[in-house]
Amino acid sequence: MDEDVREQAEEAAEVDALFNALKHDSDAQVGAIMGPLMGQNPEFREYGDEMAGVVAPVVQRVNGMDAAGKRERLEALAPERVEELEAEDEEDDQVLPDLPNVSEYDEVRMRLAPNPNGPWHLGSARMPAVIGTYKEMYDGWMLCRFDDTDPETKRPDLDAYDEIVEAVDYLGFEPDEVIKASDRVDIYYDHARELIDLGGAYTCSCPGEEFSELKNSAEPCPHRDKDTETVHEEFDAMVDGEYDSGEMVLRVKTDIEHKNPALRDFVAFRMIDTPHPREAAADYRCWPMLDFQSGIDDHLTGITHIIRGIDLQDSAKRQAFVYDYFGWEYPEVVHWGHVQIDAYDVPMSTSTIIEQIEAGELTGWDDPRAPTIASLRRRGIRGEAIVDAMVELGTSSSNVDLAMSSIYATNRDLIDEETDRAFFVRSEGPGTDGSVELPVSGGPEEGEPLVHPNHEDRGRRSIPVEDGVVVETADLPAAGERVWLKGYGCVRYEDDELVATGDDLDVVREGDVDVIHWVPAEGPRLRLRTMDGDVTGVAEPGVRDYEVDDLVQFERVGFARLDSVPSRGTDDPAVAYYTHP
Known part of the structure; x- marks a missing residue:
């Protein structure tokens, strides 16, 4: 990161930290600053791995000021933010807008309507996040209805039914009822x-x-005025499977002169030769179109409010014709725009993800490179962090952008205090220049870094140096120069070894010596799976003592969830999934 970018980041972070501290009348948090900072300043995103190190000292400095000093400083840097602060209603923390006409209903009843043609990508999380939050706001009712009446074009994946329900649970919600349209x-x-x-x-x-x-x-179609008896006979023949695909459909009679051709006499049922993958539905050949099936189910299950994409406005209009015939009241509808998410090279498309998995380009739905809920879960990101970010987007009909940094920032706040620290030196893979092994002499036999820098009561880790240490090549100083091995002390690089100097921590405080992480040469190997590809290296021995699913923060690398932890005495590498910086 060059100095101009660093200076801009420090200035922006200071404004956000001051605002955050004053708004909440407490210390600013690095995690709470990172989200807005990265979201509002896209030019910083390429420096994501370094940004927390820039922001942390700024936040620490702001937290050392009293309230009056913070307000005075914010007034000087960004007076408009002071006005924003004063205008905010501190008592109103409702993020989502009120649903329309709630008072007209005894109970707010909403539905999730996933198509189970695969597990959910990350954009799919918006629906349960928002609807689940509305359910909590209004003490309402939530249905999960699988719209699985297309066994051909959007063929259901039998595993996806349970995987989607598990995803809803991971996000922190539970449907009151689960049904399958098939x-x-x-x-x-x-x-x-x-x-x-x-x-x-x-x-x-x-x-x-x-x-x-x-x-x-x-x-008008020449069949439009068939007598009712003939229509019944032909529809019964459809139900009995007597027609081939494309040979006969049932159409809803609308306004053949409607200004929108898409609403003119639309198809309600069609023939599909491909059997449904569910055994209970495999004999059906006459299948309803989604607009018909969904409209019927919304009425029968008492849905009062529907949230759907802005591109589905015609669906509501088609269904309104059916509701008019039956004399039903149509639910309230909120249309929202699409959500775009940064940081991924793989499109948020179920079919594309399936293609890449089948081609071996992704290892599965939980590959860290995949923009899926399963991937974020395996990386150790909590569902609550995803929900907060999605709810923050609201229900605008405009398309919205979600920066992954906002999810990371919330998740960091959730896990930082409870997550132990550890060292991991990267040797091969994206973003690393390799590592070097060196002997250490003249100092103690082991390093003793804190388990957590904010909690001395958790103790220290014991990391031996007797067999030498491994450091990242980029951290190796020039010959004759010093570095501080974190938790061990100051060493000088000379004659292809690191020699303890006996300097105290003042050399770090005065900015003369960089602090680096390190591991013993005999430390366990570890493979870190990241969004950019796998990184291999060596970890400190204590990593072997954790359990699968435990989180650690690899200092100066980032948080990670342990996915495989071989026992001590084996040569198998541990495997971790990178969570975020």
């Missing part, structure tokens, strides 16, 4: 038959292109 096909048939009786549907055997030409010309 279990309810006969219910949709019954409503189709009733709709036919109401004059609201007809069977159509027009080839797709032919009907499209008629629709776009606002001309």
Whole structure:
């Protein structure tokens, strides 16, 4: 990081730290500063690994000021932030806007409607995060309905049903009921038959292109005025599987001259030859389209409020035709824009992720490079951090951007105090220049860094140096220069070894000597799986004493979740998943 960028980051961090401390009448937290800093200053994101080290001293300096000094300093640096501070209503911490017309309903009832064609990517977390939060706000009811009535184009993945429910649980919510649309096909048939009786549907055997030409010309299909008995007979033949795919559909009769051609006599049921992967649904060949199935289910399950993407506005309009035929009241609808998430090279697309897994480009849904909930979970990121970031985006109809740094910042606040520190020296992989092994002489037989810098009562780690140490090549000083081995002391690099100098910590405080991490030459090997690829190196011996799923912070590298911890005495490497800086 060059000096200009560092200076800009320090100035921005100071403003955010002052604002944060004054707003909450407490010490500013590095994690709370990192999110806004990286989100509002995209030019800093490439320095993500270094930014916490820039921000921490600034936050420490701000926390040393009294309240009056903080306000005076913020007034000097950013008077508009003082005005913002004064204008805020401290008592109102509601992030999400009120749902429309809540008072008209006895209970707020909302639904998640995932398609189980694969586990959830990260963007999918927005729906349970927001709906789950609304459920808590209004003491409401939440349904998880699997919209799995397309066994061909969006073919269900049998494992995804449970994986999605587990993802909802990981995010901190529990549906009041879970149903599968593929279990309810006969219910949709019954409503189709009733709709036919109401004059609201007809069977159509027009080839797709032919009907499209008629629709776009606002001309009625020649089958539109079939008598009800014929429509029933042909629909029953569809249900019995007597037609091939594309041979016959059931259409909802709307306004053939509607200004939006997409709403003219849309398909409610079609034939699909591919059997459903669920055994209980494998015999069906006549399947409802999503707009019909979803609309029926929303009514039957008493849904009062629907949140859906802005691109699905036509769905609400199609369903409104069906509701009008049945005399039903349509639920309240909130349309929101898409969420874009930075930091990933892999698109947030279920089909693309599946393709890359099948091609061997990703090891699975929990590959750290995959923008998925399973990946963040395996990296040790708490569901609460994802929920907070998603809820913060609100329900705007505009497209919104989510910086991963905001998730990292919240997660850092959640885990920092309880996470032990450890050393890991990187030897090979993205972002490292390798490592070097050197003997150490003239000092103690072991280093004793604190288990946690803020909690001396947790004790110290014992790291031997008798067989030499390993340091990262980039940390190795020039011949004759000194470095401070953290938890050990000051050493000078001379004649291909590190010689203890006996200097005290003042040489670090005065800025004359850099502090570096290190590990014993005989330390356990470790593979760190990151978003940029795998990094291998050596860890301190104490890593062997942790359990799978434990978190550690590898000092000057970042937080990590331990995924595999071979017992002492084996040569197998430990495996950890990189969480974030």
